């Protein structure tokens with residue numbers, strides 16, 4: 001497979017074309033950003049760790065009937081993916097209140113939600129990825145009503161599957177962000193990545209200290225230290241859970 005041109009560079013990944021127009025190569029970067037790139041840094045080995053975690057999770061989801069863009073992992077920090085038309089939506093699923101939900105609603109950090117909350121944000125860096133109402137989503141024609149229904153359904157299915165999986169890792173899945181894209185047949189597929197960069201993961205074995213529990217990008221956002229160790233810990237637990245399944 002010969003790598004061709006760089007088609008897109010995001011905050012965490014670079015996408016390259018390949019000799020197959022239906023396949024892209026995603027290279028995961030060590031660069032870390034937060035607060036809409038106002039905070040910048042780097043997390044050692046993050047590219048390799050997130051590529052490995054995402055690859056394993058996509059394969060788990062595929063095994064549970066969720067279609068994803070994942071093809072394979074030709075190098076530790078590289079993932080071959082199906083070329084999709086990515087919808088400009090960030091779909092957040094929340095099980096426990098944290099982050100912007102607490103800031104915007106006053107709910108206390110750690111409040112367990114009675115049922116998972118699915119939220120749609122406009123994927124637009126210039127506007128700071130604002131939370132959408134469904135009327136605004138349709139006003140901007142970001143997706144059709146059928147696509148929104150399908151995405152909401154898929155998001156809850158993925159949440160269930162991931163909660164079970166992370167449960168086996170002794171980790172609580174607090175919340176996470178998904179992106180979806182359309183293939184040539186207009187089928188919706190899960191895209192992007194699922195990793196400690198895009199989710200909140202709390203260690204169940206460290207119940208005494210809330211900060212010690214954090215195994216995700218909040219360690220970078222909130223300067224909690226030991227960021228790489230936390231990401232490594234997630235990867236080790238993911239691999240162990242898969243090995244013993």
Ligand code: C5P
Pocket residue numbers: 090092098099100101129175176177197198199200217
């Ligand atoms: O910041 P907020 O609480 O809305 O984030 C909810 C979840 O979505 C978190 O797990 C966060 O890491 C993820 N997220 C993301 N990319 C964004 C915004 C949020 O991965 N642009």
